[in-house]
Amino acid sequence: MLEVIAAEEHRLHDPQFFLVRGQIRPSAEQPERARILERAVRDLGLSVRVPNDWGLGPIASVHSPEYLDFLQHAWAQWQSLPGAGAEVIPNIHPQRRPASYPRSIVGRAGWHQADTACPMGPGTWRGVLAAAQVALEAAHSLASGAYQRSYALCRPPGHHAFSDMAGGFCFLNNTAIATEQLLKLFPRAAILDVDVHHGNGTQSIFYRRSDVFTVSVHADPHDFYPFFWGHAQERGEDAGEGFNFNIPLPLGTDDSPWLAAIDRALDRIALYAPDVLVVALGLDAARSDPLQGMRISPEGFAALGERLRGWQKPLLLVQEGGYLGPELASNLKAFLSALGD
Numbered sequence: 001m002l003e004v005i006a007a008e009e010h011r012l013h014d015p016q017f018f019l020v021r022g023q024i025r026p027s028a029e030q031p032e033r034a035r036i037l038e039r040a041v042r043d044l045g046l047s048v049r050v051p052n053d054w055g056l057g058p059i060a061s062v063h064s065p066e067y068l069d070f071l072q073h074a075w076a077q078w079q080s081l082p083g084a085g086a087e088v089i090p091n092i093h094p095q096r097r098p099a100s101y102p103r104s105i106v107g108r109a110g111w112h113q114a115d116t117a118c119p120m121g122p123g124t125w126r127g128v129l130a131a132a133q134v135a136l137e138a139a140h141s142l143a144s145g146a147y148q149r150s151y152a153l154c155r156p157p158g159h160h161a162f163s164d165m166a167g168g169f170c171f172l173n174n175t176a177i178a179t180e181q182l183l184k185l186f187p188r189a190a191i192l193d194v195d196v197h198h199g200n201g202t203q204s205i206f207y208r209r210s211d212v213f214t215v216s217v218h219a220d221p222h223d224f225y226p227f228f229w230g231h232a233q234e235r236g237e238d239a240g241e242g243f244n245f246n247i248p249l250p251l252g253t254d255d256s257p258w259l260a261a262i263d264r265a266l267d268r269i270a271l272y273a274p275d276v277l278v279v280a281l282g283l284d285a286a287r288s289d290p291l292q293g294m295r296i297s298p299e300g301f302a303a304l305g306e307r308l309r310g311w312q313k314p315l316l317l318v319q320e321g322g323y324l325g326p327e328l329a330s331n332l333k334a335f336l337s338a339l340g341d
């Protein structure tokens with residue numbers, strides 16, 4: 001039985017600014033995304049539940065105290081600057097560290113925001129906190145045994161968020177936060193990230209660990225965000241060496257090679273023999289997605305669902321990307337219908 005968790009508070013985060021190829025554009029990460037996805041699951045007859053408040057503790061097991069302090073207070077501090085704009089947007093970065101942690105909110109924005117895709121408005125903290133609570137609620141459902149499958153309808157997404165840095169529309173790493181919580185009950189977890197972008201934040205958080213096997217199938221970062229991570233040679237370090245597996249695919253990849261890559265990923269996950277599987281469910285590999293990284297059809301997403309249908313252990317789905325296009329709802333419906341309950 002699949003349950004769905006979602007929270008209305010995501011709407012409080014309503015980013016406006018987005019910079020692409022030197023041009024200012026509206027952000028693709030709009031509240032409307034979650035509304036469409038929630039309506040899709042209701043159309044399937046699934047009920048949607050709101051999360052309990054699990055507090056900051058489980059979030060702080062993934063994210064640093066100074067980063068959480070920044071997320072909570074940055075907007076108010078930014079507003080106290082003379083001539084401040086409506087959103088916190090960095091304009092200077094420490095680049096390759098080491099460097100010293102800055103006191104100024106302008107410096108802290110550059111320290112904690114990898115790029116300009118994470119503008120912060122007055123409701124951003126409450127919105128991203130609600131998304132993390134959605135992920136935590138879904139994890140608790142699996143851990144309690146109440147459900148074998150749970151779908152955390154998180155918005156904004158999280159897989160580009162590092163332990164101390166936002167990026168690519170992501171602030172709190174919902175997938176990592178939920179996985180960390182699952183590890184309290186399940187000794188070994190695997191994460192399969194099918195978002196069109198490499199899950200660089202998730203990879204980084206678990207890069208030196210062997211209790212989480214991180215696998216990502218994504219558009220080749222030689223040509224696509226996040227550029228600096230997601231290459232095949234990134235295999236993990238120290239105790240985590242061999243526990244990170246990246247499968248970059250050419251831009252424009254369609255169903256057949258994408259599914260072949262997912263089969264390779266699932267074969268490796270089977271060898272790891274996890275106690276729980278977390279799927280970072282980006283839908284932005286879709287052919288109709290405005291980001292145009294790949295060309296996956298609704299039938300392709302259905303085939304992904306079929307591959308996961310036989311998974312016998314607990315399964316957590318965490319919503320990542322997937323932007324406003326004509327097939328956003330159909331892709332989720334195709335996937336969930338094929339997955340079955």
Ligand SMILES: [Zn+2]
Pocket residue numbers: 195196197282284320321322
């Ligand atoms: Zn994405």
